[in-house]
Amino acid sequence: MFYITNKFKWLYTITKLRHKEEKGRLNMRDYLVKRVIVSILVLWIIASLNFVIFQVLSPISPENTVIDPRMTPEVRDSLAVLYGLREPIHIRYIKYVKNMFTWNFGVTFTSLKPVIQEMSVRLPSTVLLLGSALIGTILVGIPLGILAASRRGSKTDVLAIGSGLLTWGVPTFFIQLLFMLFFCYYSCVMFGVQIFPSSGIVSRPPPADPLAYMADVAYHLALPLITLIIAGFGSWALYTRSMLIDALTEDYIVTARAKGLTERTVLYRHAFRSILPPVVTVIALSVPGIISGAMITEWIFTLPGIGRWYLNSMMAGDYPVVQAVLFIYAILMILANLFSDIIYGVLDPRIRVGARR
């Protein structure tokens, strides 16, 4: 059978290479200190990049979104001062970076409310959907990958490879459109009932009883969730499978088998244990995707989450929102990187030994 890695390949490769290169030179603590310093540097560069893209290169500014030509000159002037448009660019830049690092993302242009406040309204829906999708894909994918690796050539193996291929080649939104066509529209024709709702996160008006409310939200999120899991679990299965197959060819596995350990023990205590660092690394690095990954799903199913908000704000030229989302994603990504560095060190005994030496 052919060998397949997947889209996590790069994420893991980069972490691994970083460790491999640094291991000889630094011990674990120094290494982490260096990573933290580099992370802050990276964050600063991203903040600067945001500034350059949105306030220097972009033609969109408060001048043409908030400030209306019909306003009186005094109002226009005071608004321009309020948005800092009269200040020289380097002062604006310093203020901007300071604001970003003090968690002050400003006020949206469209609703004139603080960005953080608007975001906190939309965060639960996105986190609920993508968090459960992430957990779902992991819970389906990793066991499937283990099964496939332990029974190579079986039907499970074919399923794992097939589903992995699916995630490579099929756009997620295509799966979602197909499911929507069938469960929301064709079902009306064939069975006379819409099996799943096609839009929104809760019925209108929402049910008063909290339990009924939760059930209603679950009903509305079912279709996006199922499609996300179907589109996503294959890559986890394939990743686990290929890592595990690699691990099962190692010499210590032969030793373990020679000792007369059961296949189960060999698989879980030896082989799976050894691929835990890369798996946890990739899980950690997938977490920030919760913020950004739902854009198309939320667009298709009309869910009131971060992704939809981001798109709408972007098209309205509301760049404080765009900047805030990009910046928060970067922070999460950097934290996930740091976390995966630490986890990698903790879970991989070879690195610990190397550090002690």
Added chain:
Amino acid sequence: MAVASLFTREKRIVYARKISGFWEEFSRKKIGLFGLAIVIFYVVVAIFAPWLTPYNPLAQERVSQDFAMPQWVTIFPQYKDLPTTQKDQLYWLPEKGSDFIDHYGNSIITLYEAKGTEPVDVQLSAKFNYLSIPPNDFYLRFSWRSEEITDLKYSVTLNLFTPEGKDYPIWIQPSLNTGKGEVVSIQSVDPLLRDRLGFTMHENIAKIFFSQKGGYTCLLNMHFEPKSEAAKGQIILENAEVVILGHVHGILGCDNVGADIWAQVVHGARISLEIGILCAVTSSVIGILVGVIAGYFGGVVDEVMMRIVDVLLCLPFLPLLLTLVFIFGKNIFYIVLFIAIFGWQGLSRMIRSRVLALRETAFVECARASGASRFYIMIKHLVPNVLPIAFSSLVLSVPSAILFEASLSFLGFGDPRVPTWGKMLHQAYGFGAFTNLAWWWLVPPGLAITTLCLAFVFMGHALDEVVNPRLRRRR
């Protein structure tokens, strides 16, 4: 100089041997060959796109009714009566006053010269048959002009007679005494026509007109009222056709404006292949350059480049891509550029680590000792050694570029001037493919994306096995 020495005779033989060995290895991988076959199929489709379909995918030419089904559904019994579009040229024959009428090529000229002061009617009729179930839409088009009008008042009307003898005055030109010329297009969806004929807005006049199977007659009546004995004028009639739009059309049916979907799918193959390959090549070139330079120079250069990689890895790809496209304009060139810019980090990191190992090998040291410049070493020794890694990664990054472009177009951020599969899905989602259950609009572009991407994935993994000997041991 370096480039010239790449193509000496000996080198050519070496390369030919390498390529034939590579092909031998690759041709053993069935799945890789399968992928290659699909890619070649798409390339052929892309090259011959203009010959595979007569329609322009961007023109939105109305070739059948809205949401017409594919023609092949008529093999199923429940759809077997559905007609395709019927297009009839109208051949006008004189009905009354034939001595005024003169044929000249395709045009019919009515030369009127007063023979008294009584009004005269000149009539032309054209017959056509309609033998299918009632259509939802039709249009009738002709062009006419009047010239050399002197002392003459005239009016023109067009009536449609159904087989059962009903008479619908579908077009009226009120009295005129000057020359006029226009292209008349009578459309069944025209609300003014519907109101004039006394139908309500819930009635479909195409359905009512063509509810019978049989011969239909168009009658064109030209009414001349001379003001004096010297009155004269001519009316010229050209290019008359009646188009009764069908319920089914072509290989893949029609979209919401009755445009051909097959044309869009076929032309989409072109643009998807172009985007995928361009993005992959650009990002691979960047990745190789950055990896080799960072790995070979080391020190500050390395540090800076790897920090750039870190920064790019901490940015969410799709949201940022959308934003950049939104800011800089929905231009296919920018889209390719941005996708390429975000696609090289993993590759460069991998190549850098390979170059770090290669830098210490004997042959590079030899080259350095014999006075080779850094540039020469990089081009002649390092790049050829990392090319195999880059090659399989290049093929594998084609599908991701295609998918990103499709996502972009699906969200409505694609270049409006190119027909892409993502754009088709965008329109299908936005313009009622769901409510009309138009699977023939939703499924083909998605399937096309899927098969093309999978083909590249198959090829990429076969290549990966060929060029990456470590993977082979596990078989």
